[in-house]
Amino acid sequence: MSDCTNELEREVARLRKVNQVLMDRVERSVDKSGSDFGLFEHNILLQKHVEARTAELGKLQNDLYQAQKMEAVGILAGGVAHDFNNLLHVMRGNIELLARDMSIGSQGRERLKAVIRSQDRAAELVRQLLLFSRKAESCKVAVDVNREAREVVRMLERTIPKMVSLELHLAPKIGPVSGDPVQIEQVLLNLINNAVDAMPEGGRLVVETSSVDLDQDFVQLHADAVAGPHVLLTVTDTGCGMDSATLKHVFDPFFTTKGVGQGTGLGLASVYGIVKGHGGHIHCCSESGRGATFRIYLPVADPVEETPKDQEPEPPLRGGGETILVVDDEADILELTREALEDMGFTVLGVASGEEALDAFHKHRPTIDLILLDLNMPGMGGHKCLRELLHLDPAACVLIASGYSAHGQAKQALASGAKGYIGKPYRLRELEAKVREVLDYSGPDAPGWGHTGHF
Ligand SMILES: Nc1ncnc2c1ncn2[C@@H]1O[C@H](COP(=O)(O)OP(=O)(O)OP(=O)(O)O)[C@@H](O)[C@H]1O
Ligand SMILES: [Mg+2]
The missing domain is CATH 3.40.50.2300 (Response regulator)
Incomplete structure (x- = not known):
């Protein structure tokens, strides 16, 4: 948050400096010729520059407001989710113990199964809220985003409707990202599912990766981005797209345009939380009727810091009296x-x-x-x-x-x-x-x- 404020302050200082330089030039041109030759051109230039920078500052201010809003909502959501998590934990455990009791009969067992199913759904909601608020525990390892993309596409290929053509354009050499592979998978799943939902009549869905080096110009325009090498993951569809009102709320938790029971509105909120939790930047570009493009920038990891993925746990064994x-x-x-x-x-x-x-x-x-x-x-x-x-x-x-x-x-x-x-x-x-x-x-x-x- 303070980074955004600092960014704005730096921009204002920079703008003042640019103005000063231009004013100096104006003064010099008047002095040299003894007339106001060139003053008009300098004024126009100055005006254009001020307008452009004011627009950029306006955007940065808006970003800052958005980030503050998301952080406040995240704190609230995280608190609620944490308490719910504990309650669910007690419920789940007691039901599992009850299910082990052979005397409850088949009808009782069916009822317990229904409770467990609802609990699983509740746990999934809580998990997404924890992801959004960045309070979910994560295990960061060196992740190859290409591999995750291939894996998710392979998983979804059979379930995606035939009218949707899914293309995978992967850059051959991208750096590793320090991330939680399960969370990166979650990002891809949510973006692809949304794209499919946006194309009920079919269309084109492209998942793309590339390497980009974010420079100071980019960072100046995107308050939460950091300069340096990044993996850019882009998911583009040719679906219904979004109007500006929808676009404004797209990452808000519980914002959905889908019918009751069709969407929770937590998909993109968790994507947002995951990307932020990975030190990344997410941007959505869309217009009504013209498809949507989600761009996710994930910083390339310092390979020295990475640890290999741990082994799968051994199959469970009973307690030995310890x-x-x-x-x-x-x-x-x-x-x-x-x-x-x-x-x-x-x-x-x-x-x-x-x-x-x-x-x-x-x-x-x-x-x-x-x-x-x-x-x-x-x-x-x-x-x-x-x-x-x-x-x-x-x-x-x-x-x-x-x-x-x-x-x-x-x-x-x-x-x-x-x-x-x-x-x-x-x-x-x-x-x-x-x-x-x-x-x-x-x-x-x-x-x-x-x-x-x-x-
Ligand atoms: N690719 C897209 N094209 C058009 N609209 C989109 C796209 N992705 C998201 N949206 C809009 O953003 C809203 C929020 O998306 P989000 O993934 O957070 O929730 P959801 O898809 O509605 O529900 P859930 O993900 O929980 O099933 C969607 O309801 C939809 O209006
Ligand atoms: Mg969704």
Whole structure:
């Protein structure tokens, strides 16, 4: 946000300087000839320059307003989504435990399935809101956008209507992007689905990649863009296009022109959040009846910073009687997790804060095999608790469980020594698999071990 304001201030300063130079020239031309020869031309030039720069400033101001609006809505949406995520987590876990109860009968089981289906839809909405507000945890690796584009097109080819011709124009050499492959896939899926929806009678859909070097001129006109090498991903369609009123709200969450039950209006909002979360820039160009073009600029990664994609987790195994210390301030989540882990064959100690966790660790240290730690807790909180635990025992096996992360908090925790991360809401079998994986694979010599932990 402050970048945009600085940008505007720099522009105003630059404009003043340009005016000064032109005024100097005017004065010099009057002095030399002793007349006002050339003054008229200089005035015209000055006027044109001022007009052009005023228009650019107006655009920048509008961008700034848009960015502020999106940030405010993002904070609200992120807060709501975070609380919903926790509620869903408790609901899902209890229903999964209920479904394991053989005495509920087939009718009860059918009802539970319907609840689980609705919950899955609710979880998907929450996930998109977290993506929009950039609070979704992400795992950044070196991503080849070409490969993701090929993969998504291969996935969609069979489902896209025959009247839509889908073309893939990929530049042979593009740099890697530091990104979350699942999120990049999500961007492509949303843009392609929208393009298909915009062409009910058929048309042409082109997915294109290229390498571009964004220069200062581009950055001056697009407040949130940064200069340097980028991968440009373009999705163009020849569909119905958008009028200026639609275009203005296209990235707003819940903005949709589709009928009830047809669209949530979260597709482009999550695309926007993902692009911003990748340090990129997105731009949409469209006119009513003339198709639409979405351009996404993603900065090329510094290859040194990248880590290879982690291995797929091992298939889940049952608990082997190990003791797990569960730390969560939400009583429902704590109880649910305790029940689920006990059901899997683990012994569980449950505590509601970082302070209690340290206390329990002091008392039961030799018997504790793993600590399942929530990050967002009042009091000392998860991060400090993690630091203290590792201070007491650098080999302590800590698995982070977190619903969201404002600025990659979970990643930070992994970097500071946690052995793994699991996002809430998780399925019980995911928890089982992750706990088993961390218990079996923890230790510096373990396969797949790295400072980013196991995802
Ligand atoms: N390629 C396109 N051509 C024309 N209009 C578009 C295009 N992409 C998006 N839009 C417009 O932007 C609106 C918002 O798009 P968005 O993807 O956010 O939500 P949605 O597609 O309506 O719903 P959802 O993505 O949740 O199914 C759409 O309803 C549509 O009016
Ligand atoms: Mg959509």
